Amino acid sequence: MPVTDITTDADNLTMTVVADFAAPIERVWSAYSDPRQLERFWGPPGWPATFTAWDQSVGGRANYTMNGPRGESSSGSWEFLSIEEPSRFTVLDSFTDADGNPLDGFPAQRMEFAFESTADGTRMVTTSHFDSVEALEQVVEMGQSEGIRMAMGQLDVVLQDLRDYAQGKGTTVDLLDDTHVRITRLVEGPRELVWRAHNEPELMKQWLLGPDGWEMTECVVATEVGQAYRTSWAPVGDTEGEPFGFEGEALVIDAPRRSVQTERMIGMPVETLNDLNLYEENGATLITLYIEYPDKETRDMILATGMADGMEASYDRLERELLAV
Template identity: 50%
Template sequence: MPITSVTKDPENLAMTVVADFPVPLRRLWDAYVDPRQLEKFWGPPQFPATFTRHDVFPGGVSAYVMTGPDGSTHGGYWEWSEVKEPEGDVASFEVRDGFTLPDGTPDTDMPSMSMSFWFESTPDGSRVTTTTHFPSTEALAQLLEMGMEEGLRSAMAQMDDVLADLQSFAAGRGTTLDVLSETQIRISRIIRGSVEQVWQAHTEPELMRQWLLGPDGWVMTRCYWTMTVGQTYRFGWAREDGTDGFEFGGELHDAQAPHRLVTTERMFGDDGPETLQVITLTPLDEGTLLTQVHTYPDRQARDQALDSGMVEGMEPTYARLEALLA
């Protein structure tokens, strides 16, 4: 059982949870900043969480949904205010944690809380101290009555298994797929390189032309990119003999260097739907975690994309990017 103490301080409207683990500090930190790992323990076993967004940088936002055994959902969000990555024997981050309505907007009828996560090395491994500050005595009583302490205990009891899993989230596993919902998928790949390097490779056309080539035997015929929000981009490919060419493009909706790119995407010459693509870059111990969350208009469009082999086709492309950075 990883939790070693839970201290409630009604006078200062706070609750502090201390948990110890027999792993290095960086391994513990990565479990919180990698959404694939975090969602395996942030919700209690009977209410597992799915993170559709996880921005580990000041000003970033995380969004998650907990799904109960009866299919009911309960949404939440984090607003990131501070991130201090591991340096020496300590690390920390702070978020505003709150509830969301079914449409994903904050539920203002429910209290939000300030949460700080302090990581430190210990003689036997590492420790995370989570301190929650409540806005009022009423909010503290309400959330404890809702089972917040019990939920944290059962959720964090799952962490030992996550931390012991050294294969599911390793750099050498390649490109992986998670189906998040009827309309969303998440594609993940650890790239051996820094966040700044991976960002440049996704935003500088001269670098894109060296790795964004698709399967072997294809060439990039068009690479028009923009870093101005609201403007359009366009990419094109063809076989080396000039046959089977195609192009797609869209609009840049958001760019927060060097962590987050948001674009729309559609195939030209095809009546297929427009999709939303969010790329997030997060530093991990082994390199940079690149996640792509694709949102489709409906399940049919999602399944058509998956049946096209898009995920399988990404692995040789990302392997080429990794070789370029090396």
């Protein structure tokens, strides 16, 4: 994680976040100056942001909405107070309604983003200033410090060429906290086709099989929010194992960018939340799956089944049999 320190100072009414990135200062500055790049990391995992207005000039405003995995939303705005490219800029960050109007009862904060070149890249120091101890305590209780830490953890991939960052790494599993896991895999192919491969039964049956020796015997896809889905597998020939399957409900469908579903093994009560995100760059697509488990024990138990190895076998098959055609 690039965040190295988070300090809350009740005497000076500040929260300070220090993060280090292996990229030149101009590259980090550009990530904060382009709403399309900001959308990839401004917001913690599971709460991606969409910027609906952008005027990066002194006195200008930027409006954004973060969309949660269960259909929730939280909106905010930046008013640009000062800009000194590429070393710093300051905004007034406010909670707003969907139309950009400030919300009563939610504190605004003056945020200063300062960038400094280092021997290894760039150090960013973000200092949030509050009007009162109560306002500072309120955002701490709302989880702002942990949200910033997790959001900054997504910036490394934005700062690098997608292939340089992920090519050859295979299926990567990152433990974000006790109940949240991020799984990533770069595949060589366009996002539109990768989306179809996740949502069209005839394509899913060609690659979503895990290790060799299994076949998909049932594939009911949810095409609208609120619909149920169901997928089942069985061993073929001499392959050992018992048939199994998963079922759940679609919570978010934002084709071809994002889908969120609940998931439980058929016949089992344990439910997870699966948040699939697809991002394309220069013909390659980064698949990012955020999984929310009910507790640490369930997380560890499921990961110990070899789930990541099965996913890697499926992704490898996806590239070989669908995307390479």
